[in-house]
Amino acid sequence: MSLIFDNLTKRYGSNTAIDAVSTRFERGVIHGIIGPNGAGKSTLINMTAGSYPVTEGAITLDDTRLDLLAKYQVANAGIGRTYQNIRLFDQMTVLENLEVCFYDREKSGVVAEVLWPPAARRRYAARREKCLDILRFFGLDHMADLEAGSLPYGRQRMLEIARALAQSPKVLLLDEPAAGLNHHETAELTERLAALRSPERIMIVVEHDMDLVMSLCDRITVLHHGKLLFEGTPAEVQASRDVQFAYLGTQNDIEDIRAAAAARRAFLGIRTRRRSH
Numbered sequence: 001m002s003l004i005f006d007n008l009t010k011r012y013g014s015n016t017a018i019d020a021v022s023t024r025f026e027r028g029v030i031h032g033i034i035g036p037n038g039a040g041k042s043t044l045i046n047m048t049a050g051s052y053p054v055t056e057g058a059i060t061l062d063d064t065r066l067d068l069l070a071k072y073q074v075a076n077a078g079i080g081r082t083y084q085n086i087r088l089f090d091q092m093t094v095l096e097n098l099e100v101c102f103y104d105r106e107k108s109g110v111v112a113e114v115l116w117p118p119a120a121r122r123r124y125a126a127r128r129e130k131c132l133d134i135l136r137f138f139g140l141d142h143m144a145d146l147e148a149g150s151l152p153y154g155r156q157r158m159l160e161i162a163r164a165l166a167q168s169p170k171v172l173l174l175d176e177p178a179a180g181l182n183h184h185e186t187a188e189l190t191e192r193l194a195a196l197r198s199p200e201r202i203m204i205v206v207e208h209d210m211d212l213v214m215s216l217c218d219r220i221t222v223l224h225h226g227k228l229l230f231e232g233t234p235a236e237v238q239a240s241r242d243v244q245f246a247y248l249g250t251q252n253d254i255e256d257i258r259a260a261a262a263a264r265r266a267f268l269g270i271r272t273r274r275r276s277h
């Protein structure tokens with residue numbers, strides 16, 4: 001059982017942001033998606049989460065065509081996500097930011113809060129416990145009653161991930177979870193994300209922080225100009241010349257960079273040495 005992209009294409013007007021991408025993501029695996037700015041990473045996440053319509057191709061989770069569903073149906077099918085730019089309910093508490101995932105238009109509201117039958121109260125208490133458990137996992141439980149907008153930036157990032165987990169998603173999509181975090185916070189995040197690896201769950205992490213990606217992910221998909229450039233283990237990705245070129249420029253650029261470095265060494269009288277074994 002897996003999440004499958006089949007010939008997936010997204011065009012914004014004449015700009016093809018995702019160009020016939022076919023690949024699959026498996027349960028129990030932490031997948032990374034990397035690529036230079038504008039490669040189409042967020043577009044992939046947004047299509048998978050039902051935020052942006054697909055232009056061509058299909059997204060299938062197990063036997064469900066996600067691209068044919070409305071956004072709320074995609075969430076109900078088991079997709080949880082975070083955003084590249086934090087989107088929390090700033091004026092609600094940390095705990096309420098998780099509880100809101102269970103909001104039910106029919107059964108919620110001020111009147112219902114007062115008239116709740118005992119069964120509903122028990123259901124609510126169980127959900128609250130579950131949300132508190134998740135907050136505990138992210139080291140946020142002692143902040144449960146604080147306004148989300150008042151948390152330091154790094155904690156807000158953690159809260160976004162906690163919220164994405166509240167509904168026990170089958171697929172967890174994280175769009176640049178380490179953006180704006182300092183070195184210490186990124187290390188903490190990497191550890192917590194590693195602990196979320198589960199045979200039940202597909203994790204997909206879009207990230208620019210290469211230390212995080214290389215140490216966390218089991219498999220990495222590289223996008224470049226909307227196309228699938230490379231897929232493999234972290235070691236294979238690091239060894240790929242295609243990937244190096246995508247990040248550093250064209251082969252000519254690389255030759256220019258090498259030539260410039262050699263000229264600088266010659267000018268400064270520096271000689272390169274090989275490490276002796």
Ligand SMILES: Nc1ncnc2c1ncn2[C@@H]1O[C@H](COP(=O)(O)OP(=O)(O)OP(=O)(O)O)[C@@H](O)[C@H]1O
Nearest residue numbers: 012015017035036037038039040041042043044084
């Ligand atoms: N809502 C949108 N409307 C129009 N064009 C968009 C929209 N979102 C993205 N694009 C374009 O699609 C292409 C891919 O953008 P996308 O945001 O998916 O890249 P990315 O890989 O997430 O980049 P970054 O690393 O900077 O976050 C870019 O050319 C971008 O300008």
Ligand SMILES: [Mg+2]
Nearest residue numbers: 041042043084
């Ligand atoms: Mg992006």
